[in-house]
């Protein structure tokens with residue numbers, strides 16, 4: 001059944017091509033479609049476009065459909081174009097004439113727009129709290145191993161002393177910053193497009209503030225034109241926030257893979273988290289972090305893909321928008337899996353002690369030696385030259401790690417500022433993002 005069918009039959013290949021993955025994707029949106037419809041019907045009752053008893057029967061039936069969706073009893077029949085058609089069809093089946101009244105003052109264009117907003121707001125809130133859990137794991141590791149030293153690199157060449165406090169702590173802070181970007185994306189999804197209908201409103205006296213309140217949106221998209229244009233834009237902003245978090249996770253994974261190489265040997269994983277080789281009996285490979293890197297790198301293509309999909313699209317609805325769903329919906333699931341796995345595996349990363357004892361790192365403290373000479377009164381450039389000469393002549397003796405200044409400045413190996421990050425993490429957890437709706 002097509003909502004728009006007027007007698008003429010529809011070409012099957014054309015239909016298959018235009019529907020694409022829509023039924024599968026809409027299955028994920030079904031509960032939000034019903035939530036949006038309940039708000040719409042309640043509002044129609046409030047403004048008198050439906051009688052109170054009609055609105056009550058419709059909302060009761062929609063609530064029953066919502067229960068069926070949550071109990072996995074709901075399917076979109078292959079004869080239906082999408083979730084909107086399926087639900088209207090079910091209402092007509094169950095309520096007859098009354099079911100035919102629900103679509104007054106709206107269009108599938110604002111229906112799907114509100115579905116996506118509700119879906120994205122909810123799923124990004126879930127990602128936000130999973131990201132905070134990952135930040136917590138990283139910060140806990142930083143706190144536990146804060147005093148264990150690690151070589152820092154520039155140009156992949158041994159540079160200056162770092163620590164597991166700085167390394168884990170740096171990634172904990174990165175995730176906390178990524179959560180701030182997620183908050184912007186959640187805000188983009190936290191506005192009501194419902195009532196914009198096909199993109200230009202309608203001539204019946206609907207009340208858009210009422211649906212805004214009923215759906216607990218922070219604000220209404222005022223103009224029908226922008227409400228429609230926000231479709232695609234919201235997806236793009238959410239994709240950017242996901243891609244941004246993915247970039248952090250990917251970079252962490254790349255570090256772990258490198259740190260696990262025998263040449264570095266900075267961290268190890270229990271055997272249960274490694275994989276073997278079909279030919280080399282000695283292998284214990286960090287596949288889980290390689291796969292995390294690959295999945296997160298692929299996620300970083302998402303914002304670009306969604307931007308390209310909208311290239312040259314004028315204002316107003318275009319069917320092109322439908323094809324964002326089958327990119328962003330699986331990407332959200334993918335990000336949730338990445339966070340879940342990282343949260344599961346990261347606590348098992350075991351830093352190696354006494355890494356810096358190897359001769360490879362003998363010049364790691366060269367700047368500390370320069371700084372020590374400066375503290376004795378020498379100008380920096382002279383001290384730099386003096387230490388460079390010591391290194392050239394082979395007379396440089398590396399300072400011991402105990403000679404590292406105490407306490408260091410904020411963000412240095414002796415004062416990584418983990419307590420400050422802990423405060424920020426706690427604040428981010430209590431910040432009301434009106435999540436878990």
Ligand code: ARG
Pocket residue numbers: 022082108109112317318319321322323
């Ligand atoms: N499946 C469509 C989408 O996601 C639903 C809206 C259809 N609207 C239309 N005018 N054909 O965009």
